[in-house]
Amino acid sequence: xxxxxxxxxxxxxxxxxxxxxxxxxxxxxxxxxxxxxxxxxxxxxxxxxxxxxxxxxxxxxxxxxxxxxxxxxxxxxxxxxxxxxxxxxxxxxxxxxxxxxxxxxxxxxxxxxxxxxxxxxxxxxxxxxxxxxxxxxxxxxxxxxxxxxxxxxxxxxxxxxxxxxxxxxxxxxxxxxxxxxxxxxxxxxxxxxxxxxxxxxxxxxxxxxxxxxxxxxxxxxxxxxxxxxxxxxxxxxxxxxxxxxxxxxxxxxxxxxxxxxxxxxxxxxxxxxxxxxxxxxxxxxxxxxxxxxxxxxxxxxxxxxxxxxxxxxxxxxxxxxxxxx
Numbered sequence: 001x002x003x004x005x006x007x008x009x010x011x012x013x014x015x016x017x018x019x020x021x022x023x024x025x026x027x028x029x030x031x032x033x034x035x036x037x038x039x040x041x042x043x044x045x046x047x048x049x050x051x052x053x054x055x056x057x058x059x060x061x062x063x064x065x066x067x068x069x070x071x072x073x074x075x076x077x078x079x080x081x082x083x084x085x086x087x088x089x090x091x092x093x094x095x096x097x098x099x100x101x102x103x104x105x106x107x108x109x110x111x112x113x114x115x116x117x118x119x120x121x122x123x124x125x126x127x128x129x130x131x132x133x134x135x136x137x138x139x140x141x142x143x144x145x146x147x148x149x150x151x152x153x154x155x156x157x158x159x160x161x162x163x164x165x166x167x168x169x170x171x172x173x174x175x176x177x178x179x180x181x182x183x184x185x186x187x188x189x190x191x192x193x194x195x196x197x198x199x200x201x202x203x204x205x206x207x208x209x210x211x212x213x214x215x216x217x218x219x220x221x222x223x224x225x226x227x228x229x230x231x232x233x234x235x236x237x238x239x240x241x242x243x244x245x246x247x248x249x250x251x252x253x254x255x256x257x258x259x260x261x262x263x264x265x266x267x268x269x270x271x272x273x274x275x276x277x278x279x280x281x282x283x284x285x286x287x288x289x290x291x292x293x294x295x296x297x298x299x300x301x302x303x304x305x306x307x308x309x310x311x312x313x314x315x316x317x318x319x320x321x322x323x324x325x
Contacts, residue, residue: 036249036321040236043209045316048229049109050079050167051198052091052267053100055229060315063254065308066176066195067203068231072107072123076231078171079109080145080198081156084164086135088198091267094160096275098226111155114275119155121148127171135168137198141182144174170197179259179307186295188259194307204256206232207242207303214239215302218290220281226272227283228264230303234320242304245322253312258325263299264291 047070048055055076062069067076081089081097091097101112104123111119127146135145145168147153152167170176179194179202196203207230216222225233232250234242248256268284269277287300 034323036247036323038319039241039245039322040208040234040320042232042250042314042316042318042320043235044225044233045314046225046229046231046233047074047076047104048231049074049076049102049104050081050097050100050111051077051088052081052094052097053111054098054102054226056101056103060313062313063204063250063256063308063311065193065203065311066197067199068314071104073172074104074109074123075197076203077199078197079148079167079169080135081160082135082145082166082168083162084166086133086145086166086168088135088137089160089165091270092265094162095270095277096160098270098272099275100159111152113159116155116159119152121152121167125169125171127173132174133168137177141177143170143177143198145169146171146174184260185297186260186263190259190307194259201262201305202259202307204232204306204308205230205262205303206234206248206256206306207262208237208239209233209235210237210239211242211302215283215287215290219283219286221278221283223268223283224272227268227270228262228303229267232314237320242322243301244324245304246325247309247323248304248306249321249323250314251312251318253310254314255308255310255312256306257309258304258306260305261293261296261301262303262305263296264302265299 045058045061046055047068058070069075099114103110107123109121109123131147132144133147134142136142148167148169157163157165176195176197179190243261246258269282271278291300291302
């Protein structure tokens with residue numbers, strides 16, 4: 001009888017031990033999934049100072065809460081072109097903005113465009129409150145912007161063939177976009193402190209060379225990175241691997257938190273060689289056949305939109321680590 005009593009007890013403890021071991025193993029595996037893993041290295045860093053205009057590559061920069069900061073304090077997407085009523089203009093309405101080339105040198109922002117003289121502006125213009133206006137984004141969101149004056153206004157008006165165009169700057173101290181207040185159809189896990197200036201979504205856009213290559217392999221006309229406008233490009237990862245990156249650490253300090261995969265719009269259909277919209281074999285139509293997921297509806301995804309968790313310097317060649325969702 002004693003042996004009979006012991007047997008159920010032994011079975012119980014055996015099963016209990018199995019549950020405990022399974023729990024411990026699951027915890028170990030789970031913790032491993034939450035660790036950073038090396039996924040590649042920084043292939044390029046690009047600053048697009050003026051929304052919808054061309055950018056320039058840099059060897060290094062500083063990750064700030066508002067975006068990639070490069071020489072002379074220039075921060076990604078902190079200038080914007082508007083109409084005379086201070087409604088933002090982008091390449092959606094004015095595709096030839098894509099042909100405006102920018103660079104930064106000796107404290108100046110330098111602009112060139114087809115058949116236009118070079119325009120030179122101060123990278124850090126003096127802020128006069130009398131020159132600060134409210135600029136409207138997407139017909140609803142209002143942000144402050146410093147009107148950069150008549151010279152750039154005349155330059156852009158002539159280039160775009162449109163009267164009343166203005167150039168605005170989101171100077172230090174002016175109101176920024178609170179990302180937590182923006183409602184996205186796909187949702188956004190933005191947290192208090194997440195901000196941006198004139199970018200479409202948030203402060204950072206990251207994608208991989210292999211994702212670009214995977215798309216281009218199936219297109220009749222390959223697309224340049226300018227079509228996707230990433231701030232940070234990673235090499236050495238698998239195609240579309242960034243879809244799974246919940247947090248990205250670059251080098252020793254900078255940490256970006258992924259908000260969501262980046263939904264793509266009609267800007268992908270702009271030919272950056274001509275500044276005209278592509279009318280046949282539209283890249284966006286193709287992307288919809290391979291990169292759509294229910295969360296984003298008809299907007300195909302490519303790359304990831306991120307906010308800053310920890311600032312720091314970044315450099316081309318820095319290792320890139322990712323923590324998966």
